[in-house]
Amino acid sequence: MTPSRPLVAALLGLLSISPAAAERRVSVLIDTSGSMLRNDAPLYTVQLAKILGDLTEPGDRYQVTRLPPTDSEVDICDAPPTEALRLAMRSGDYAGFKAAIQGFIGRYNGGNKFAGSIHTALQLLTLDPAQQRLLLFIADSGGLSDECEGSLTRELQAFRNSGGMVAAVNIGSSTGGFGGNPAFNFTRAASNSSELIEAVAEVYQRFLGSREAKTGRLSSGSVEVEVGPYVKEAFLVVAVDGEIGAIQPDPSNPSAKNADLNLRGGGQTVGLDGRTRSYRIVRLTHPQGGRWRFQAGSASGGWMLLEESAIAIRPLESVTAGPEALLTFEVYDERTGERIVGGSHPPIQAEVEVDGQRLALRDDGNGGDKTAGDGVLTAVARLPQTGRRTVSAMLKGGDLERRLSLSLDVREPGWKLEPQLPARAEVGDPLLLEVRARSEGGGADKPAYLDARVAGGASVQLRDDGTGGDRTAGDGVYSASWTPPAAGEVAIVVQPPPGVRGEPVERKLEALGKLSFSGAPPAVRLGPVGSGEEAAGKIDLSGAAVQGEVTLTVDTDLDLSNTELLIETDAGWTNLHDNPSVRLRSDGRRQIGLRLAVAACPTACAPEQAHTVTLRAPRADGSVVEIRAPLVVEVVGDPFLKCYWPWIAAAVSTLLGAIVAYGYISPSRFGARDGVQISQEADLSEGFFYPFRAQPGSGVGLYRDARLYLSSDYRLSGRRVNVLAKLRADRGRVKIEPAPGQSLWRETIDGDWEELPPEETQARTGVVYRNHEKTLYFELRTGG
Helix, strand or coil, X not given: CCCCHHHHHHHHHHHHCCCCXXXXXXXXXXXXXXXXXHHCCCCHHHHHHHHHHHCCCCCCXXXXXXXXXXXXXXXXXXXXXXXXXXXXXXXXXXXXXXXXXXXXXXCCCECCCCHHHHHHHHHHHCCCCCCEEEEEEEECXXXXXXXXXXXXXXXXXXXXXXXXXXEEEEECCCCHHHXXXXXXXXXXXXXXXXXXXXXXXXXXXXXHCECCCEEEECECCEEEEEECCCEEEEEEEEEXXXXXXXXXXXXXXXXXXXXXXXXXXXXXXXXXXXXXXXXXXXXXXXXXXXXXXXXCCCCCCEEEEEXXXXXXXXXXXXXXXXXEEEXXXXXXXXXXXXXXXXXCCCCCEEEEEECCEEEECECCXXXXXXXXXXXXXXXXXXXXXXXXXXXEEEEEECCEXXXXXXXXXXXCCCEEEEECXXXXXXXXXXXXXXXXXXXXXXXXXCCCCEEEEECCCCEEEEECCXXXXXXXXXXXXXXXXXXXXXXXXXXXXXXCCCCCCECCEEEEEEEECEEEECCCCCCEEEEEECCCCEEEEEEECCXXXXXXXXXXXXXXXXXXXXXXXXXXXXXXXXXXXXXXXXXXXXXXXXXXXXEEEECCCXXXXXXXXXXXXXXXXXXXXXCEEEEEEXXXXXXXXXXXXXXXXXXHHHHHHHHHHHHHHHHHHCCCCCCCCEEEEEECCCCHHHCEEEEHHHCCCCCCECCECCEXXXXXXXXXXXXXXXXXXXXXXXXXXXXXXXXXXXXXXXEXXXXXXXXXXXXXXXXXXXXXXXXXXXXXXXXXXXXX
């Protein structure tokens, strides 16, 4: 039996509990009453609990809560939190949690009272609205117990009203008593195990706002998925019945900041039906959009992909308290921190809630918004009090439906300063510094001047009196003339004078050196040169006038194989195809060295072919000063046979080497942790574990799989002495074959013994084998 599509969808839905900067708290309350034995014999609840644990980060808080073992509680509605009813994930101890969860859930033999378990779950979740919290019920009951339903509903409603999510999946044909309970955000019925897991997945998708998950079936073990743009993390889950092998990425995949191909080591669960079900998870951090391909062995099963969006919003600046306070938020990419304007994502609809006001943010140039479509969202709110606020935000657009908790600083009104500075200026050219001052309080005294402090330089006073470069007196724009003394980035901080309330603002501009050039530089001649030779020359820029320091980017249209054109820079000789830059100073050099280095077998070039070296310097107004130096190059090529005989010899050698190498690469090897437990008794705990790879002769041969021989004297080696059985590696599995004249027996699931056929068959992990005389028992294991 292979996993159903709902099972795979559910497993990926659980991936939405992906890591985030803020702590997440999740508590899963599992009904462990006796009726669950009939409804969940495969122990899908255990498998889901393991996956959830694998997807948490060490900073998250995650626990599974079960029902009390009996219904003998006293004062049941006030039952306190009980440690025995919870299994909490310790920070980073994923293996320990997965090892303990099945024993914690047990065999579904508990009672059917919820009060103590709910109080245990809520103790972890708390009522803190700054945290993302979920309480999920998985049960087959008719809802909360009748005698406690009222009090428990009030407690759950308080949790929901604090921003937590309460969800229930009821096993059966209806949602039972959960469906009509007002404390629940979401309820769903599940009539079978597949629907149970699918419903749990849907809960988690709603919890983190993922509207769509991509699913599919394994095709010969291959997975092909389409990852969209603006994805912070993408999670791929592959689930199968039985053992699952390693997941391998295709070399042609797009890039990602990090790819974890086996998140937390995956896991498996043996159900009460005796069947093993396993899974593996792939996490891609900051993946590029495009088509991704993976290979997941040859097992049949299903896959599902979930993408966590990197689109978020953040406050752009502090807010002034008042009856019509303007809130501004910036849409940005969490991966880069950069603002998102337009792009390939659907239009964003954003809503915030602050001080009990629910406000729709807009980016349409109306209602206080300055510019439509600039990625800055605005709204007007009534905020009479100053201080820091916690703002709840909801983003929607396409498949995005994300809730964020933001912090907003509300300050007293004063003067808001808006610098109107260009991004660039030129050394030696006077620049008019202009800053508009707007009153936020409606009646505050106008500043007499504004103070502009230049990093590493003097202070400049800006005035609004029509003097010193100010255009118009009294128009609210303060101005002063300032000349950049040197090239480089300049930070300018503007602030009101002492005694005037207002926030300082900083703006940065780039001061560029100034370059002018009269006439064209003379041609640079290089050559003739041949294989292994060099030629040198200089670009003569004697006609260049430089003020300050100018950085020029350099490139060329000369592109010959096995030939490098190098230029002399401050960092040394650099290939012109590496986009180098050179600097000219007012008191520095005016000649720049060029060098042509020719390796073996170059492309020939005749001096009649015209080429150019181009130097470019930016100007403050966005234009470019361009200098084009003619380049005359003569390169002499080598004879054909001299150049290509190594390729012919290499091709022959490679073919022979590949034949031999494949003879050692293609054979199957034993797993690094696989081995066999051998005992003289049926109780294998009395025996010893023999790792396959630690035994002599366990390696592969030329076009021969790794194999070992189990002898009747309890030895395991590559020698054929007193052989009872041969064990051979077979593509991640092990084949077993009785030795001629010997018979092997295998224990069945019913406890009977069946004889193995004389030919080679698939060996099963965890199954006990013995010889005919019942003197040697053994079992294949992984990890001892």
